[in-house]
Amino acid sequence: MNENKKTIITNISQKIFSRYGLIKTTVDEIAKAARMGKATLYHYFKSKEDIYREVVEKENRFLAQKINEAIDKEDTPKEKLKAYITTRMKYLNELANIHSALTEEYLDHYAFIERIREKNFQQEIKTIRTILIDGNNKNLFSIEDIELTSFAIISALKGLEYPWSTEISLPKIQENIDKLLDILFNGIVKR
Amino acid sequence: MNENKKTIITNISQKIFSRYGLIKTTVDEIAKAARMGKATLYHYFKSKEDIYREVVEKENRFLAQKINEAIDKEDTPKEKLKAYITTRMKYLNELANIHSALTEEYLDHYAFIERIREKNFQQEIKTIRTILIDGNNKNLFSIEDIELTSFAIISALKGLEYPWSTEISLPKIQENIDKLLDILFNGIVKR
């Protein structure tokens, strides 16, 4: 099995899927862009869906890697959490396929999309939990139910990813993130 | 102008729009259900879209009223905020038209839907701000930037409304709301 060919196909189809999505992209298009016959694609992949799954999983791994790198650069759990959300949003904007996979309704009925969403979610839970446990251990946080708190924080952060308001400038988005993190850390109740 | 007829049309069409949505509902259907001729509907309303706008705005007013009633019943800003999110979610589940108006992509390009979304959002901002100011005045909260904090809290609460996770039981949803509110109030940083 030629892993190099598989990688070529993945890289090339990644770009085309980014631009046109799963439906509008044709196998013929991918084959031509990769300078191969269509049958060759089927030598390396099970189906068109399989190519797309590989592309989305690749971007999900890349996203996780970038998030982990950003978190590892910080010392305090506070900075880690901040790095987490900032990096996640930055790369979700860049990685069109994983972004689509997580948000587009037309992909809802694909089983593999469901698995990727679950995986991405478990990655989120794990990452947040790790940061919270670290915060508790360093006596900076005071969290009793780590699991529930992780879940609640992810809910809150989802509100940042969801395109619910149309007229928010980019500076305001960063201000919003900063303030939300401030509230999540310190709360609004007087100390 | 017979306000009673207008009300009859609005109430009847509200039920039909709830069930079938804007597209699948026909003017003929509404006319028959209201026991009127089609032309009569056009005597009271500008267009089909105009009837739908009236229905959605009616539900939005009702939602606001229910939220205000729930908030007024509480004494503390904490309880008010809790009542706010609980009541909002409860009634958004019941009021199919305003719920659709706020969330359905196929309605995105209607100007009146944009205005309703903006109005609903301003209502949210105003309600949250009022609660936060009350909290500050009672020396319970310690908020410097009311506007930004309102905005950030709304972001966080949006994460609860967004159907981002598929396998959440109803009890878990309530737990999640409670924990998120706890975090918003007290933060996770050790006090």
Add this chain to the structure above:
DNA sequence: TTCTCGACCAAAATCGTTTTTCGTTCCATT
């Protein structure tokens, strides 16, 4: 004068049929 509604109009949607496209496989060749 206001309100009502059946008939009508034009545009949009639906339908059945035909044509084209596309995901996948076949099979000969390298």
Add this chain to the structure above:
DNA sequence: AATGGAACGAAAAACGATTTTGGTCGAGAA
């Protein structure tokens, strides 16, 4: 084992005819 042009069959798109639907007209009743 890997390759790729051709072929296959199902699905999607295109097409033209027909039906449906949003909205209006104009006569009549209240």
